[in-house]
Ligand SMILES: Nc1ncnc2c1ncn2[C@@H]1O[C@H](COP(=O)(O)OP(=O)(O)OP(=O)(O)O)[C@@H](O)[C@H]1O
């Protein structure tokens with residue numbers, strides 16, 4: 001049984017009548033080589049219940065948590081079968097740690113049960129989740145509306161410093177990214193449109209296509225999506241972090257309504273800035289389209305402007321701005337709602353941020369579809 | 381003399397269906413320094429959240445004087461809550477505001493003081509907790525212990541009748557912890573506040589507490605209440621003895 005001591009762990013199993021003796025030797029450490037399982041669990045399964053298990057460790061060189069996990073696994077298996085286990089053969093340090101590990105019995109209800117739902121169940125769970133989202137969003141819209149009413153009644157209070165900071169954050173600071181995206185979207189619209197139109201020699205209609213496309217649809221949509229990723233996520237993270245730090249509780253105990261103090265200025269700032277950003281995005285998109293038209297398809301700038309005037313009406317601009325304002329409300333509410341719902345850990349803040357963006361983009365696209373259908377039916 | 385200030389009756393604390401503590405019954409008298417004690421994770425912070433109206437009990441009542449915290453309208457509850465000052469376990473200073481703004485916010489909200497008077501009051505409160513001169517610092521720019529003290533200054537902003545402290549001395553050095561204990565006692569004496577403290581600092585418990593409740597995580601209910609010094613002298617419960625003597629009188633007798 002004595003072998004060359006090599007870096008690794010060895011376990012030998014000696015079974016005599018009613019006594020199982022486990023001899024441990026070598027290095028039982030995290031870094032040592034792992035031996036193959038020698039069927040110890042099978043041996044324990046077959047022991048008579050009167051058996052006693054003991055350990056021999058004279059040749060044990062080195063040990064750490066690896067030994068402890070092996071021992072707890074073995075002891076658990078033995079105690080499940082009602083076998084008696086003698087620990088006195090183990091080093092004193094190991095005995096001490098094992099005593100600690102078994103000092104407080106594991107609380108059976110402290111373990112969270114994770115069950116994998118079946119197909120039908122998961123469909124049902126999804127449906128319930130959608131329903132919960134709708135309910136919580138409607139509830140939150142209700143709270144925010146009450147808060148706006150309080151504002152007009154002069155009873156809702158937030159700090160004007162905060163408000164102007166949010167205005168700057170979702171206004172001026174958003175300009176670079178809005179500029180870039182809108183310019184590019186305008187150029188893409190122009191290229192896609194021009195490719196089709198040039199087949200009929202009708203490149204001049206690029207102006208109308210880009211104009212209508214940007215003003216009615218893409219300007220608003222792109223601004224909404226940019227702000228969902230930029231501001232909606234920031235709102236969720238800010239409010240979520242305040243939840244984690246008990247700052248929201250502190251507001252409540254001071255008698256300050258967190259919806260008034262945290263949600264209202266954020267929603268108002270975004271709703272105020274969205275139309276402005278939308279007009280700016282429209283202009284940038286059309287500029288992008290014009291660049292393509294003028295440089296690649298030989299349209300003169302005055303022709304472009306003339307065509308634009310012919311096709312783009314005030315109606316179209318108004319529809320775009322209206323849509324964008326709706327997106328602003330949705331983005332701000334989704335961000336704040338997810339922040340307020342945030343759990344009390346930093347992981348929860350990450351989840352809240354992700355879910356704020358996903359919720360906002362879903363709502364933007366869904367509400368855009370509804371609004372497009374309505375405006376088409378009404379011929380606006 | 382002993383006039384009840386907060387009465388907790390048949391209170392059960394739960395997160396969803398997971399019961400943390402059940403059947404809590406105790407009374408905090410006016411002018412008490414009331415200690416909530418028990419091992420880590422037994423639900424002390426949760427009990428505090430129920431007493432200040434942040435969480436609705438699964439069963440039972442919290443009475444402030446005659447009024448049940450959860451029997452009155454939301455507006456009335458907000459008014460009751462404003463009579464309380466709370467120091468949270470994490471300090472919970474509003475991180476986007478300076479210390480001065482943190483303390484000034486409730487003052488600006490609920491008093492008619494002008495900005496200069498508020499500024500003066502803020503400086504006074506900060507000086508009381510030993511943070512004079514830190515008015516324009518942001519919470520992230522001061523140490524954890526200083527954040528605790530600033531949180532205390534904010535909790536005292538409106539001179540509340542009842543002050544709640546969640547582990548005030550955790551994270552403080554022994555001298556600062558002792559100073560904080562002295563501060564708590566002098567607040568009680570000078571303002572006549574009732575004080576409820578969650579703590580497991582034995583030194584604090586015996587130095588400041590004159591009434592207490594002991595929560596047990598295993599049986600999930602309170603197993604003792606009363607003056608902590610009396611509990612130490614008279615309680616026959618081995619779990620209480622073990623806690624109050626740092627385990628020297630261990631429940632198993634070793
Ligand atoms: N949001 C939550 N959801 C579910 N369970 C929770 C939640 N918060 C706390 N708990 C559980 O409630 C129990 C009591 O938590 P609590 O924070 O009140 O303990 P505590 O006595 O204040 O502990 P400590 O002394 O460590 O601060 C813990 O077992 C914890 O797991």
Ligand SMILES: [Mg+2]
Nearest residue numbers: 424425469546
């Ligand atoms: Mg706690």
